[in-house]
Amino acid sequence: xxxxxxxxxxxxxxxxxxxxxxxxxxxxxxxxxxxxxxxxxxxxxxxxxxxxxxxxxxxxxxxxxxxxxxxxxxxxxxxxxxxxxxxxxxxxxxxxxxxxxxxxxxxxxxxxxxxxxxxxxxxxxxxxxxxxxxxxxxxxxxxxxxxxxxxxxxxxxxxxxxxxxxxxxxxxxxxxxxxxxxxxxxxxxxxxxxxxxxxxxxxxxxxxxxxxxxxxxxxxxxxxxxxxxxxxxxxxxxxxxxxxxxxxxxxxxxxxxxxxxxxxxxxxxxxxxxxxxxxxxxxxxxxxxxxxxxxxxxxxxxxxxxxxxxxxxxxxxxxxxxxxxxxxxxxxxxxxxxxxxxxxxx
Ligand SMILES: [Zn+2]
Numbered sequence: 393x394x395x396x397x398x399x400x401x402x403x404x405x406x407x408x409x410x411x412x413x414x415x416x417x418x419x420x421x422x423x424x425x426x427x428x429x430x431x432x433x434x435x436x437x438x439x440x441x442x443x444x445x446x447x448x449x450x451x452x453x454x455x456x457x458x459x460x461x462x463x464x465x466x467x468x469x470x471x472x473x474x475x476x477x478x479x480x481x482x483x484x485x486x487x488x489x490x491x492x493x494x495x496x497x498x499x500x501x502x503x504x505x506x507x508x509x510x511x512x513x514x515x516x517x518x519x520x521x522x523x524x525x526x527x528x529x530x531x532x533x534x535x536x537x538x539x540x541x542x543x544x545x546x547x548x549x550x551x552x553x554x555x556x557x558x559x560x561x562x563x564x565x566x567x568x569x570x571x572x573x574x575x576x577x578x579x580x581x582x583x584x585x586x587x588x589x590x591x592x593x594x595x596x597x598x599x600x601x602x603x604x605x606x607x608x609x610x611x612x613x614x615x616x617x618x619x620x621x622x623x624x625x626x627x628x629x630x631x632x633x634x635x636x637x638x639x640x641x642x643x644x645x646x647x648x649x650x651x652x653x654x655x656x657x658x659x660x661x662x663x664x665x666x667x668x669x670x671x672x673x674x675x676x677x678x679x680x681x682x683x684x685x686x687x688x689x690x691x692x693x694x695x696x697x698x699x700x701x702x703x704x705x706x707x708x709x710x711x712x713x714x715x716x717x718x719x720x721x722x723x724x725x726x727x728x729x730x731x732x733x734x735x736x737x738x
Contacts, residue, residue: 421623426572426635439491442642447492449645452519454599455481455497456526459504464529466621467536473615474502476624477525480612483634484525491642494519511602520727521561522607523637524599527615527624539617540578541570544609546600548587552687555606556717556725557649559585562608564644565637572636575613606728610637647722648674652729655701657736663705664735670700672720680719685712709735 428438457464457474464473478499485495496517498510505513514522530538543566545558562585570577570584577584588596588609600607612633613620623629650672657666670676676697683693683704693704704714715730 421619421626422574423623423626423629423632424572424574426632426639428639429632429635438639438642442646443491445646446488446642448494449492449521450494450496450517450519451488451641452496452498452514452517452522452605453481453485453488454510454514454522454524455499456524458499458502461504462502464527464615466615466624467618468621471527471615471621471624473527473529476527476612476615476630478502479627479630480633480637481525483631484523484637487634487638488641491638507598508602510599511604514607515602515604519605521641522599522603522605523565523641524597524607524609525637526609526611527613528611529614529616534616536616536618539575539614539620541566541573541575541584541613542578542580542611543569543585544588544591544597544600544611545585546588546596546607548589551589552684552715554587555728556719557606557727558600558608560724561606561641561644565608565610565640568640568643569610569612569633569636572632572639573613644724647724648672648720649724650674650676650718650720650726652702652716652718652726654731654733657734657738659709659737663707664709664737665703665705666714666733666735668702668704668714668716668729670695670702670716670718670726672700672726674720674722674724676700677719677721680717680725682717684715687713687715706735709737711735 428435455477457477462472462474465471481497485497488495496519498505498513543562545562547554563583566577566584580586580590588600595601597609600609615621615624650670653669655667655669678695678697681695683690693702695702711732711734714733717725719725
């Protein structure tokens with residue numbers, strides 16, 4: 393600022409300039425208020441619409457790190473990842489509970505929970521869906537200005553263990569969280585969702601690998617970015633983040649999730665046949681159906697659209713591990729289905 397300008401400035405402006413100078417060159421902390429937070433009516437309307445879908449659903453929220461694991465910090469040391477994850481997780485719990493869902497958590501305070509226990513507790517909880525909440529840091533060759541939102545699912549599309557339902561959920565969470573935070577999705581994928589094999593090839597994240605219920609892991613943004621750190625330590629912003637995740641979950645669930653179940657086995661015309669039901673309030677897309685027997689894909693199946701029944705036939709009897717993938721016409725895939733089925737007369 394040159395002297396001429398300062399002389400021309402009024403007393404108030406001078407004060408303002410001095411204040412700005414004292415705060416350095418950092419831009420102001422910026423975040424937007426979600427539409428639904430701007431009025432009680434809008435908030436209530438959203439809750440009312442989506443509570444009809446969320447009521448009775450069960451979620452397991454896993455705020456990453458905590459207790460002895462508090463090492464991940466922002467450059468100013470103000471944002472501790474463990475605390476950010478917990479704050480976002482608790483707000484998310486509150487939104488989901490308000491909408492009628494049941495929520496379990498791996499931790500509700502700053503305590504140590506080891507990685508395997510997070511998965512085991514989730515598997516035993518009876519929850520339908522597992523969501524792990526984290527904040528990111530760059531790997532080697534650290535770029536302190538890197539910042540994006542990413543959501544991870546387990547394995548890759550071409551792997552047997554890949555469950556497309558997890559990617560469906562990841563897409564919804566990613567879109568609404570990135571929108572709420574005003575962060576991009578990163579350049580490693582087109583939609584901001586990533587396979588965890590991208591980070592750990594062939595293994596993925598422990599919490600996604602060991603959790604048997606459908607699971608995703610959210611890396612909200614980079615706490616290592618010096619401006620991002622400033623907004624992450626604001627509690628109102630953590631509530632905005634949680635709202636983004638909640639909104640994605642709510643919209644995902646509203647598109648319905650098909651369920652596969654075993655019905656019966658028969659011996660007919662020399663073929664051992666097992667019948668499965670694929671139930672949903674939304675129509676099933678017959679072209680989405682894929683069947684695996686003992687990990688190998690098979691085309692030996694028929695889908696009866698009027699009955700929503702899938703039948704799989706083999707010429708010989710015996711036990712087979714059957715995996716079925718199916719989606720409804722809105723693109724949502726069924727809950728993972730993999731069961732040992734004895735192909736017999738009945
Ligand atoms: Zn983390």
